[in-house]
Every structure is written in structure tokens, then in C-alpha cells.
Amino acid sequence: MKSDIHFCLVSKQATPNLAPVLAAEFRPKKVFLYVSNEMKKAADNLARVIKKYGIACEQIAAIDAYDISAIQNQLLTFLDTQSDQSIALNVTGGTKPMAIAAQEAFRMAGKSVFYVNPESNDILFLDAQTTPLSLTSKIRLDDYLGAHGYEVKGDVIRSLPQSEARNFLTSELIGHINVFSDAIGTINYYASKAKNTLEVTVNHPKIDKNWKQVVDMFEDAGILKLRDDKLCFADADSRAYANGGWLEEHVFGIVKQLQLQDLAINMEVTNESGIGHATNELDIAFLARNKLHLIECKAKIFRDDDKSGADALYKLDSLAALGGLNTKCMLLSYRQLRNADKQRAKDLRIKTIEGEHLCNLRNQLQSWIGS
Structure with a gap:
């Protein structure tokens, strides 16, 4: 049921239109993007990624995103010019009137119609008794973010050099969280103070009893x-x-073991225009089942008068826009979070993992990804 041309209805959710286009077993030679005035920027972002793969892409302005009769007549006229072409409608996006009108127009013209199930990533053929096609599309982070209007700055770091000494240190810190958490918070504090000089004076009276060991x-x-x-x-x-x-590298290593679609550590992103928007760094970002997952890692001490926990949560909440409605976010803390921050995370639907629960991180990540 592969077609030479895909006709896509553009919406804020880019993935259902992009995944079939990039799947090797379903990739078309050309894509038409049917776009309303409100979705022009989204169409431009999607077209930029599609063209990167040598696939022709053309935009068609919708006559009216909510007038079923007008849309149907416009598309029937268009389909008259495509009568001898192998063209299929991806009906997943657009407004509901656009989807209804487009499906009827393609049915009347005897052309194929399919829908992308966002949960399973399967293609469902609506015009024939055909078994759903499970896509093997492996969208990468830079393409995924680009299709949603964001640009990756610099290289995408997908692997790190292995250090036996660092691995041993991390295993000790994770294996003895209740023992070392205060000392690690202090190390984190002094390291933050040494950013410019690489050295800092230590205030001994405030040092935790396990400080010297750490x-x-x-x-x-x-x-x-x-x-x-x-x-x-x-x-x-x-x-x-x-x-x-060290905590970011540990989490990255665990995520890498899961052999997911794509992943990166310390990735910097900005919007495509680069105007009026600061660059954001993503501690850990990965794709699983064509859904973006973001993890913010914290090893610092969260004091009662410290707003950094709330700041981290609000940052994650704002970054959820990077991948559309299906983006999932997590705050991972070496130390216990404040009750107020836990409640705030719950309100924002941000998953939290803290303290000794890090010892079972792999299983918790698998459960989170599958939820």
C-alpha cells in the first residue's frame, strides 16, 4: 500500500505526518502539505525536515479550515490533476472538518486513505481490508525537534567516553545515597562556586561528616x-x-542501555528564528515510540528557602512545548525533594525520582516510557 505521494493535513502535531514520510518501507517521492493560515509556520518547519531527505514537498493553502463543502470541492479539483498518480491521504492531522472533507474527497476519487495511530505508530488503512503496517521509522532528535520548530545548536552527543574510575565513583555514590547525599550536596555547591577559577576555599565548620570520604x-x-x-x-x-x-552521565548510561530510538546528553536547543528566545540545555533527551522524553538531573541540596526545585519544574514544563502534546518530562534528584516541589511536579504532570529510588532507575525508566 505504499504510495508515491503523501497528502498531509498540517496541525501542531508534526510526528504523525513525519513518521510515515521518513519510514524507509513507506517513504514517498513527494509530499503535499495542506495547510491553514494558522498552521503556516508548522508547515514550514515540517517541509524543512522533509526536503532534507531529498523528498519533494509542496504546500497547498486550505481555502477554509472549517468549511467542509469548500474544502471538499477544492480537493476534488486538485485530485483531478492527480488522477494518474499514486497518491494517498494521511488523514491524521488538520482540523476535524479538514479531515472529514479530505477523506470524502479522496474516497470519491478512488484514492487511498490512511491514519497513523500515535500510540502504536501503526498505519491504519481506512479504505481497504488491509492489515495495519507497523512503521520502523526511526526519527532522530534533530529532525523531531526541527519539525516542531526548534533547532539543535552544535553537535548531538549520543555517546560518552568510558572511564572505569568515573564508573566506580558513580556506582559508590548511587549505592550509598543515604550516606553520601549531604556530602554530595556540598561538593555540588563548591563546584558551582569554582566555575571561573576552578578552585574554591572550603568552609570546614559546615562540612558533613562524610565529606572527607567523598x-x-x-x-x-x-x-x-x-x-x-x-x-x-x-x-x-x-x-x-x-x-x-556525574549524575547526568549516570542517567545517560542507564538510558543508553535501553536501546531506544535516539538519545542525547547536554543538548542545546533554540527556536528556528533564534529571535527573542534563549537557548535551553536539555540534560537528557530521548525518543521512544516517536515521543520526546526529557529528564532534568539535580544533585544539589534543596533548602526550604531555595526556589531551584520550583525553577527546575517550571523549566521542564516550558520545555514540554519542544515536542508537542505528547512530550513527557521527569525531574530526577539525588537528594529528597521538598514536599512543595513534589506537589508542584504532580500538578504539572512531571514524573519525579528521588533519593534511594535511583537505585532502581532502569526499571522505573522502562515503566515511565511504557506508561
Whole structure:
């Protein structure tokens, strides 16, 4: 049931139109995007990604997004010019009147109609008794975000160099969260203070009892050295690692084991125009079943008067727009979150994993992805 031409109804949800186009077993030679005035920007974003793969793409302005009769007449006239072409309607997007009118016009013209199930990623053929086709489309993060109007800045980091010393350090920190959580919060604090100089003076009276043991572990891994009252970091990468980067790398490693569609660590994104919008860094981003998943990692101490927990949640809530309505977000914290932040996360429908629950991270991620 593969067709040479796809006729797509444009909406805010780009994935149902993009996935069939990029699937090798279903890829067309040309795509028509039927677009209302309100969806012109969305169509431009989608067309940019489609053309990147050498597929011809043309936009057709909808005469009226809500007038079924007008849409049907417009499309019947268009289909008269395509009578000898292998063309199929992707009826998944658009307004409901657009979908109703388009499906009827294609039926009258004897052309194929299909629908993309967003949950299963299957193509359902509506005009024939045909078994649904399960797409093997592997949309990558840069294309997915580009289709939703965002641009990835710089390289997409999909793998990290392996360090036995760092892996051992991480396993110790995750395996003894209740023992080391306060000391890690302190390490995180001092690392944040050393951003420009790579060294910072340590205030000993406030140091946790497990501080020295944690410092020794970081020193054994080549991350830092403690000389008298000075905490000195080996380089900028080591300082970032001590400033919570170790937790991001740990989570990234677990996600990578799941062998998902695509993933990245510390990815920077901005809107396509780059005007009036700050660049955002995504700690962990991955695609599973053509749905965007975002994880924000925190290793710091959340004090009662600290708004950083709320800030992280509001950041995640705003970033949900990156991938449309189906984007899923998670806040992952090495330390216990405040009750207020837990409630705020629940209100925003953001998943949280904290403290000792990190020990079972792989299973929790699998459950979250499948939910």
C-alpha cells in the first residue's frame, strides 16, 4: 500500500505526518502539505525536515479550515490533476472538518486513505481490508525537534567516553545515597562556586561528616584535589562533572542501555528564528515510540528557602512545548525533594525520582516510557 505521494493535513502535531514520510518501507517521492493560515509556520518547519531527505514537498493553502463543502470541492479539483498518480491521504492531522472533507474527497476519487495511530505508530488503512503496517521509522532528535520548530545548536552527543574510575565513583555514590547525599550536596555547591577559577576555599565548620570520604573518592577518580582549605578541580570538565555532571552521565548510561530510538546528553536547543528566545540545555533527551522524553538531573541540596526545585519544574514544563502534546518530562534528584516541589511536579504532570529510588532507575525508566 505504499504510495508515491503523501497528502498531509498540517496541525501542531508534526510526528504523525513525519513518521510515515521518513519510514524507509513507506517513504514517498513527494509530499503535499495542506495547510491553514494558522498552521503556516508548522508547515514550514515540517517541509524543512522533509526536503532534507531529498523528498519533494509542496504546500497547498486550505481555502477554509472549517468549511467542509469548500474544502471538499477544492480537493476534488486538485485530485483531478492527480488522477494518474499514486497518491494517498494521511488523514491524521488538520482540523476535524479538514479531515472529514479530505477523506470524502479522496474516497470519491478512488484514492487511498490512511491514519497513523500515535500510540502504536501503526498505519491504519481506512479504505481497504488491509492489515495495519507497523512503521520502523526511526526519527532522530534533530529532525523531531526541527519539525516542531526548534533547532539543535552544535553537535548531538549520543555517546560518552568510558572511564572505569568515573564508573566506580558513580556506582559508590548511587549505592550509598543515604550516606553520601549531604556530602554530595556540598561538593555540588563548591563546584558551582569554582566555575571561573576552578578552585574554591572550603568552609570546614559546615562540612558533613562524610565529606572527607567523598572528597577522597573524587580525588581517586582524578576529578579534584583538596589542598589545605582549597578545593582544586583538574579542569573545566572535571568541575562540571562534580557540579552534578556525574549524575547526568549516570542517567545517560542507564538510558543508553535501553536501546531506544535516539538519545542525547547536554543538548542545546533554540527556536528556528533564534529571535527573542534563549537557548535551553536539555540534560537528557530521548525518543521512544516517536515521543520526546526529557529528564532534568539535580544533585544539589534543596533548602526550604531555595526556589531551584520550583525553577527546575517550571523549566521542564516550558520545555514540554519542544515536542508537542505528547512530550513527557521527569525531574530526577539525588537528594529528597521538598514536599512543595513534589506537589508542584504532580500538578504539572512531571514524573519525579528521588533519593534511594535511583537505585532502581532502569526499571522505573522502562515503566515511565511504557506508561
